[in-house]
Amino acid sequence: MKLQHASAPGPLANHARPTHAWLVGGGIASLAAAAFLIRDGDMRGCDITILEESDRLGGSLDGAGDPEHGYVLRGGRMLESKYLCTFDLFGTIPTLDGKTTVTQEIMAWNHLLQTNSKARLVRDGVRETDPQFGLTERHILIIERLAIEPEAMLGETTIADQFDARFFRTNFWIMWRTTFAFQPWHSAAEFRRYLLRFSHMISGFGRLKGIMRTVYNQYDSLVRPLQAWLEEHGVNFAYRTAVTDLSMGGRADRTTVDRIVCGDHGKAWDIAVGPHDLVLVTLGSMTEGSHLGTMDSAPAMGDKDDGGAWRMWETLAQGRPEFGHPAVFDDHVAQSRWTSFTITLHEPEFLKLVRDFSGNVPGEGGLITFVQSNWLASIVIPHQPHFLGQPDGVSVVWGYGLTVDAPGNFVAKPMAECSGREIMTEIMGHLGIVAQAPGILASSICIPCMMPFITSQFLPRGPGDRPQVIPAGYGNLALLGQYCEMPDDVVFTVEYSVRSAQAAVYALLGLARKPPPVYKGVFDTRVLLRAFMALHGLGRDEPSLVKTV
Secondary structure, three states, rough: OOHHHHHHHOOOHHHHHHHOEEEEEHHHHHHHHHHHHHHHHHOOOOOOEEEEOOOOEEOOOOOOEOOOEEEEEOOOEEOOOOHHHHHHHHOOOOOOOOOOOOHHHHHHHHHHHHOOOOOOOOOOOEEEEEOOOOOOOOHOOOOOOOHHOOOHHHOOOOHHHHOOOHHHHOOHHHHHHHOEEEEEEHHHHHHHHHHHHHHHHHHHHHHOOOOOOOOHHHHHHHHHHHHHHHHHOOEEOOOOOOOEEEEEEEOEEEEEEEEEEEEEEOOEEEEEOOOOOOEEOOOOOOOOOOEOOOOOOOOOOOOOHHHHHHHHHHHHHHOOOOOOOOHHHHHHHHHHOEEEEEEEOOOOHHHHHHHHHHHOOOOOOEEEEEOOOOOEEEEEEEOOOOOOOOOOOOEEEEEEEEOOOOOOOOOOEEEHOOOOOOOOOOOOHHHHOOOHHHHHOOOOEEEEEEOOOOOOHOOOOOOOOOOOOOOOOEEEEEEEEOOOOOOOOOOOHHHHHHOOOOOOHHHOOOOOOOOOOOOOHHHHHHHHHHHHHHHOOOOOOOEEEEEEO
């Protein structure tokens, strides 16, 4: 969507103010849209209803569990200072304790505990601090070409189509790949957007400088305060409400949604949409079909029929090219899946060993990637406690592997077939933890999670595969989330979902305002100089090496 549409008269600008807003999906995009409708659109909360298929809000920004059964995080989204829409939203959302705003809390926290990884990569049992990128002049020229040529010229090419095999062995690619979860077969256009979007962070990439975290996991730090604010303003939440289709009507030049079709367990019902109502729909889901394993069992492999998000998008898109092409994203599980795992520790031994090896206290280091791991496994030691109510003496570690079909280096099974116990055994093998391993396993709970669509938004795409936030010709409908099209910004971020919500609300209401523009560091000569020097390995200290435990 072109953001200048947000300042032009919206679809309802020539009609009465909206009577009700129906938001399909309870993820961060819908929650943000509800907040913008109230804060900037002056709608009453009681006139807004969020329809959610499950029994809880937050979508992919989840966090659950307890010390006895183990905590679970399917993923964790990093923040950075240029997430302007996100910080704009949360600048008006109080923290749960009411002492400050969520944005102020995040800024103060990251001023206190700044990310400075001393063990971004581990190779041969040795930590590498601020590793050299290892790019050739040809690789740098390709990166520079990608930054300046129009995105349309890349078409549906992949990253592998742009670079030679040597590039995929460089430290730059290994760090880029594991920080953002890219694969060689993913979209070159999206890779280009990432290069431009995070150009200001390239100079500190080896230490993960500029990466920001919330105080707790993002469900506790972002979703819960936002939900509390919406509840306080009277927003309605309809749980266990699966939306299967939208009924369309209206004039020849202006299509409107007149019914929301719902269904669950063989029952079907409709929600009537009034002539002045709004409908905002989150399309697709990166965590649809996720399944959890246990300490002694591997997670099952899910598919798009495990929930309603992909089915609804496929239904909407039948015969309607303006709704995009969901099959581009949901029919290639082998190219979009990987496994994450959450470890709950009841003894401090593992955390102490990783702290001493990495040189970072919990919450300071960010990702630790085991370069020689057949799974390309990484772990993160967040600041503790990572969950509200997490007791003293209990710690949480999160990690993931990008190559789930290869046998492990220490466990002769593919990661996709491994239990939590086997995943922990593999990770401790890479850390050189041997004598302490039995005791650590006996006092830990590791819960793996297989996510078939987790990087589906990175798959190669062409024009029209992702629909516009406001589909052409529609009067009361907006599309939200990771699978709509917004030039310049990048998917797989909280910012993308929040930006889509802000753009949708301003456009539907015809407000004379726009979301904050996407930060473009490529127009700052200081950013370009620092990035140029970093890519060429200039102005950096030689990497230091520290032996493992």
